Amino acid sequence: MGLIGTKDKHGIINESDSGSNVIIGVLDTGIWPEHVSFNDQDLEPVPSRWRGKCDGGDNFPENLCNKKLIGARYYSTELYEQQQQGSARDTDGHGTHTTSTIAGRHVPNASLLGFAQGVANGVAPKSRIAVYKVCWEDGCPVYDILAGIDAAVEDGVDVISISIIGDPVPYHEDPIAIGAFGAIEKGVLFSASGGNNGPTDSTIANVAPWITTVGASTIDRRFLADLVLGDGSVITGSSLYKGDGFPEGKYLPLIYAGNASNSKIVATCLAGTLNKDLVHGKIVLCDHHDGPRIEKAEVVREAGGVGFVLANVEPMGEGLIADAFLIPGLAITQSKRTTVLQYISSNKNPKATLIFKGTQLGVKPAPVVASFSSRGPNSISPSVLKPDIIAPGVDILAAWPDGVPPTEAAADKRRTEFNIISGTSMSCPHVSGVAALLKGAHPNWSPAMIKSALMTTAYTVDHDGKTLLDEKDYSVSSIFGFGAGHVDPNKAVDPGLVYDLSVDDYLNFLCASNYNTGQIQVITRKAVSCSGVQQVKMWDLNYPSILVSFDASAPSKSEVVVNRAVTYVGDGDSTYTINITNPKGVTVAVDQEKLIFKKKGQKQSYVVRILSEKVGLHHNYSGSESGRLVWTDGKHQVTSPIVVTWS
Incomplete structure (x- = not known):
């Protein structure tokens, strides 16, 4: 937890009073209300505009709400049909984790089993929380999601955060897009996860332009562990294993799960597939490309294995996620899997040992785009760049319910106040929290203005100033991996200029996108x-990014004209000049070299002409290139990505 320092007296935390007057609605698996992260010590009274209630249901009395957790509701069509009592209490962990990431209070000496020890706090620690439980053991029903969104808007929230992902479908078939439109119409910013189906292209979800779509990045903290092979090779991986390891210098037989049976599927260590006679007393290497990671370790343990190595295969590549295995175990990357398999195949008696190193800080490079984070292009609206932004989503520490084991495995009897998990479910709450801080600092900003501030101030380099890399293979990331870039809260609070949008603008966009009247009325x-x-x-949608397409088979010179307008949100007079980095193969020109502003709130329009000359590109080239357009007054850098595709 935590994204922002508090040393800057003029930064976003100070200007927003940590989000104290902002209400955030969280749609998820509910909340564990007694958790220390949700205490209301020293908070001011609940904002008077709040219209919701604490209706937590079974085992969730009204007095568990307070000046921090100001509302709780639950929605379950199935429960209502069966006339059973439900509850907003979180028995899964996901909702408690996301909610505390957004707005958890400061908690000293927080950790998971000693990992990531320190002060835990959410991004907007004074903001108010209203939870809407719409997800249950069998998923998140459509009608419950819509009911939860509508209730949150009616209750008076300022921001909605939803770490729920469906398949990318046209907006009139997408309940989250439909609910989000109603929220935006009422001035509520809508922040959503982009999905965990990366690194495959065109997997990004929650792509409607009125949604703030969030991808995931790594942070500079990892939980390192080594697999040391019998030949002395050291394979560094990741693990949250806490328990008795192997005695120093103790090497045990190492086996590949694919060699433990004649079945090809055994390499993924599914239940019932391992030969106990071959596995007993050994460290077992299992393949991973999907499915629950913890369950694979449990399959090895139940078969008599004493150590576990989970190796990435396509498409996961070099991405690593730490898990709190119940057996000594670690995860390794796809390239390191190859090294281990070569060692096993070339030795009659392969052996290895495991060494656990705990929490490591200052890991480089960081941030990078998480391998699992879903990627663009946007399959529903090709002219809208998605994700909009990325934020921390790998190995995130946040609150956890008392009654849920950290691995959620039945065999796991451990209990902990905090847990470390990964996903765009974890990155979305970071952006939701920053949005709450921006709303606190600028109460009159529209959702589009807040989103613009997030995007135009985002950065696209790592902590060493190098272009953001992609965790899948540590090559330079595509813009379809990080969108506008990585969120930068303290810059977002003072963006200089913003791109605003109204409901009518979105309606014009839907009409231009060939949605018919009936489909638009559904939305x-x-x-x-x-x-x-x-x-x-x-x-022409007044978006903070620009994405245009050209026909690759068209004549060599083609032009697209794009209209944009910016609103000045600074103080006093200011003059902005243009700086353009052309995408390869095109020339970008703007009809004005300067924009002069006399007062806050003043708007200025400009026209962008993008000429495709295919310079250096072959005829019939199919692909994309990116550049950027920057308005600057010397202090602010108002940056819009420019993406050009040929198909």
């Missing part, structure tokens, strides 16, 4: 007609 939940609507192109 807006009211009668809307495209007749008489201002005729615009899809790429």
